[in-house]
Amino acid sequence: EVQLVQSGAEVRKPGEPLKISCKASGYSFTSYRIGWVRQMPGKSLEWMAIIYPGDSETTYGPSFQGQVTISADKSISTAYLQWSSLKASDTAMYYCARPISGSVDYWGQGTLVTVSS
Amino acid sequence: DIQMTQSPSTLSASVGDRVTITCRASQRISSWLAWYQQKPGKAPKLLIYKASSLESGVPSRFSGSGSGTEFTLTISSLQPDDFATYYCQQYDTYYNFGQGTKLEIK
Numbered sequence: 726e727v728q729l730v731q732s733g734a735e736v737r738k739p740g741e742p743l744k745i746s747c748k749a750s751g752y753s754f755t756s757y758r759i760g761w762v763r764q765m766p767g768k769s770l771e772w773m774a775i776i777y778p779g780d781s782e783t784t785y786g787p788s789f790q791g792q793v794t795i796s797a798d799k800s801i802s803t804a805y806l807q808w809s810s811l812k813a814s815d816t817a818m819y820y821c822a823r824p825i826s827g828s829v830d831y832w833g834q835g836t837l838v839t840v841s842s
Numbered sequence: 843d844i845q846m847t848q849s850p851s852t853l854s855a856s857v858g859d860r861v862t863i864t865c866r867a868s869q870r871i872s873s874w875l876a877w878y879q880q881k882p883g884k885a886p887k888l889l890i891y892k893a894s895s896l897e898s899g900v901p902s903r904f905s906g907s908g909s910g911t912e913f914t915l916t917i918s919s920l921q922p923d924d925f926a927t928y929y930c931q932q933y934d935t936y937y938n939f940g941q942g943t944k945l946e947i948k
Contacts (some may be wrong), residue, residue: 744862760937770878770886770929772937784936798917827933828876830897833887 729759729821729833737811744807746836747821751792754802755779761795761806763837765817774799775824776804786792811840844868844932848940854948859920863943865930866915874934877906877915879925880942889928890915920945 732746749759760775774785774795783795796803804821821833845868845895865875873893878886888897890906893913903918917924923948930940 756846764910769941770931770939772939775937786936823931824896824937827874827889827937828888829878829886830888832902835885 727831729823729831731821731833731836734837738842739813739840740782740810742809743811743838744805745819747801747833755799759804759823760820761819762820762822764820765805815841816840844935844938845942846870846930846932846938848943850928850943852944852946854946855920856948857920861920861945863915863928865940867911870910871932871934873909874932875913876891876931878929878931879926880929886929890938893914919934
């Protein structure tokens with residue numbers, strides 16, 4: 726059974742760093758892309774970044790280039806999303822997602838990130 | 843950047859109704875379009891991929907059509923479980939979602 730299990734909710738202050746994770750199981754981690762989708766409160770979904778763990782090739786959405794870093798550790802089948810300096814506007818739910826030929830057949834349960842002073 | 847525009851933003855309907863949601867792409871995307879259902883506090887769920895292919899396990903009352911720039915999601919007979927928010931997503935060039943359509947009980 727394919728599962729994407731994300732790390733728990735986080736509360737941080739503006740300017741602090743953060744790294745959230747998504748552990749994959751039930752499939753060959755290096756054979757599929759995996760990415761992160763942001764959903765701000767009451768808003769739509771936005772693709773942030775995608776990585777192909779097989780060769781670490783990454784693609785960032787135009788609004789997210791330079792704002793976040795996506796990475797993956799093949800040895801533990803885990804993808805990460807990190808910020809070097811959070812802003813209040815980063816407050817959102819973040820989902821990891823596995824696109825297969827583009828459509829997402831598996832999603833993580835979501836990680837709520839709250840940034841507040 | 844391909845923009846996806848859904849209409850309507852909100853739709854009020856009753857159990858048993860047939861409803862249609864439209865998604866327009868700012869440029870041609872062939873059939874590289876998916877539809878998702880999202881309920882409050884939950885991750886989205888894939889309903890339709892490649893514009894008209896029904897994801898395994900999804901009830902047959904859901905159907906998708908279209909190609910190029912205009913696409914539709916149709917629910918043939920609304921059930922109580924169908925009241926949710928629906929999103930389209932293009933995957934021709936990178937990935938972009940529409941702004942969503944909230945389906946409410948009339």
